[in-house]
Amino acid sequence: MEFRPDIGQLSPTVREHLAPANLLRAGINLSNFLLVSSRGLQGEPQGVSPDMARTLADLLGTGLRYVPYENPGLLADAAPCDEWDVGLIGAEPQRAEAISFTPAYAEIEATYLVREASPLKEIADVDAQGIRIAVSGRAAYGLWLDRNIRKAELVRSGTLDDSANDFAAKELDALAGLRPRLLKDVEAIPGTRILDGYFMTVQQAIGVPKAKAEAADYLAKFVAAAKESGFVAALIEKHGVQGLSVAR
Structure with missing residues (x-):
């Protein structure tokens, strides 16, 4: 075109x-x-x-x-x-x-991946005391989480692969990411699901x-x-x- x-x-x-x-x-x-x-x-x-x-x-x-x-x-x-x-x-x-x-x-939607048995059902549930979120720290959605998460703990890593590995290996509660990437992660990490909706869109x-x-x-x-x-x-x-x- x-x-x-x-x-x-x-x-x-x-x-x-x-x-x-x-x-x-x-x-x-x-x-x-x-x-x-x-x-x-x-x-x-x-x-x-x-x-x-x-x-x-x-x-x-x-x-x-x-x-x-x-x-x-x-x-x-x-x-x-x-x-x-x-x-x-x-x-x-x-x-x-x-x-x-x-x-x-x-724009791209950013959301969370959680475990099937997790009590986290909606986006708003994730920002709670005791919840640990894996995130690639310098991604745009990671910067948004820095500004907006009030109660949960952000566990930062250098790359997308590292944040997925942290979620699995450290038994974290949620993995933040762009929806298209999480669609791949949900297949790679058994027993997980993606929350509906989004917490922000990367512009x-x-x-x-x-x-x-x-x-x-x-x-x-x-x-x-x-x-x-x-x-x-x-x-x-x-x-x-x-x-x-x-x-x-």
Whole structure:
């Protein structure tokens, strides 16, 4: 699907912010398998977020370089380091201290996996005294839990696999995660189930370092046009991603 939105004149300042030396450097979070769903022949990331970056570069008429990060925390940490010009990452208040975000272009539900015999039946049941929740600490939903969990204990680990292993090995009460990943975990960990509903939705957006905040308005128009035209929906269909939705 060709996408050439008319989103107004690009000022020289914004162009310089987005593509110094006529090259757009796009920070990509490799750990989100819904947004980076495969690799190319040269190992380059492929999926919805790389395609969004490619389309933006085409619109700007510039080259494109993917700057991959193993997790979103590392991508966010690099915001002041001049390693990337745009970062495709979940928008969260902690990250917004260093990054100016567009509205989201896609969203993903986050919920809990529990054991079949667990007394936890609903999302609201989980934040209770004595409950221990396994979570990959620097994921967007992990940051949300940091801000919102009041009574339960968060048991943090470095990766998604580690948090699933902690849940199983340490006999924790709940495993927090994105629903599509938990659908795999429920098959891998016998005697478990996934709670209905969600405690938050991860809002996947495009960000620029605060020093380049002037470019955020242009990017917001790009994202709005991509959603309204059906382009984001077409990318989700193209890559066959289940559990990723166009942001509301």
